[in-house]
Amino acid sequence: xxxxxxxDGCSWVLGKLPEGCKLCAKGAKLVLFITGKCLLPKECSWxxxxxxEKKGVDVIYANERRVIxxxxxxxxxxxxxxxxxxxxxxxxxxxxxxxxxxIKCLKENFGEKHHVxxxxxxxxxxxxxxxxxxxxxxxxLRIHIPTLEVxxxxxEYPVRVGVEIPVIPGSEENLVKLAFQLDELGVDFLxxxxxxxxxxxxxxxxxxxxxxxxxxxxxxxxxxxxxRLLEAVKGSLSLNIHYCSARFKDxxxxxxxFLRRAQRVARPYEIISDDGLLVKGVIHGVPVxxxxxxxxxxxxxxxxxxxxxxxxxxxxxxxxxxEIAYKIAKKLRERNFEIGILEEYPTHPPxxxxxxxxx
Ligand code: SF4
Numbered sequence: 001x002x003x004x005x006x007x008d009g010c011s012w013v014l015g016k017l018p019e020g021c022k023l024c025a026k027g028a029k030l031v032l033f034i035t036g037k038c039l040l041p042k043e044c045s046w047x048x049x050x051x052x053e054k055k056g057v058d059v060i061y062a063n064e065r066r067v068i069x070x071x072x073x074x075x076x077x078x079x080x081x082x083x084x085x086x087x088x089x090x091x092x093x094x095x096x097x098x099x100x101x102x103i104k105c106l107k108e109n110f111g112e113k114h115h116v117x118x119x120x121x122x123x124x125x126x127x128x129x130x131x132x133x134x135x136x137x138x139x140x141l142r143i144h145i146p147t148l149e150v151x152x153x154x155x156e157y158p159v160r161v162g163v164e165i166p167v168i169p170g171s172e173e174n175l176v177k178l179a180f181q182l183d184e185l186g187v188d189f190l191x192x193x194x195x196x197x198x199x200x201x202x203x204x205x206x207x208x209x210x211x212x213x214x215x216x217x218x219x220x221x222x223x224x225x226x227x228r229l230l231e232a233v234k235g236s237l238s239l240n241i242h243y244c245s246a247r248f249k250d251x252x253x254x255x256x257x258f259l260r261r262a263q264r265v266a267r268p269y270e271i272i273s274d275d276g277l278l279v280k281g282v283i284h285g286v287p288v289x290x291x292x293x294x295x296x297x298x299x300x301x302x303x304x305x306x307x308x309x310x311x312x313x314x315x316x317x318x319x320x321x322x323e324i325a326y327k328i329a330k331k332l333r334e335r336n337f338e339i340g341i342l343e344e345y346p347t348h349p350p351x352x353x354x355x356x357x358x359x
Contacts, residue, residue, distance in 0.1 A: 006244075015239070015241065027258070030073075030085040032062055037056065037094045039091055044144060049197070050090070050198075130153065140160040140162065166194070183239040192226050193244050194246045196218050256276070260276075278351075298328060314349060329359040340357050
């Protein structure tokens, strides 16, 4: 089987990329965090990177957006033109009815082709749960505590079954054994994630002698262990294996997802940067009661078209294009207003601002 390097130059795939990962790489996968509730299995709770505000809490997020209803999930999926959804947590099986309902709604609204995969620890997975998930339309099941028993059970069902685990530095010998076992069982893929450092797992990782790389986002030695596994198994297995680096998630996947969402939500005066950020001119420091009046004045004075200027009441500012911002900057500074160029994520408001450059 062929080994292919992915766009970031560090991630690789041996054989075929799982369908859910293809969509994720294109930025076409909605990440649906369905609950933070979890059984906290001893095998993974120590390295789990789920943030402290979500861990153990029954909250739902569609990408970065906190949601409470399926309608909001569907809206978020539409706004990024999602072709698939990855349901994660926490443990999605702890809220099985919710998981089933969401899978059904996604399939009903976006069609059977909308690809859905569910991550589960696999702990206590039953036939009844699998029947319900398959009936709802599940396409792919990703198990992260792979026991022979649970894998054999899942493989009886008409879904793709994969194992997805973080790579612990120095664990290559165990990974090689696991890869051969999975190959023998007929599991569809093994997904290896670079072990990530987060505020919630950093202390425990350090306590176990695992330290962050220079960029602070992933563990030193995790990528090397994945590479050694590849060297040990290539040419001897028919199992598809995919290694996904933390950089890939950050640069390729996130950037592509932002680009898709930005194309759908950008206002006429906003431009989309190569990284999928929205860039525009903003006027601050105007009393809320004066915002409308100033916007009207600017429209008339500088002949600005209606769609090229907007009052953002939530952020208490006026927004316009970069070009117009440069044109009107002098006049506004004379009146002691602040004007500058702002870059922000194209996510659900209130959007996170990345960079502000005063004019
Ligand atoms: S990795 Fe998954 S199952 Fe393990 S503690 Fe974190 S959320 Fe729970």
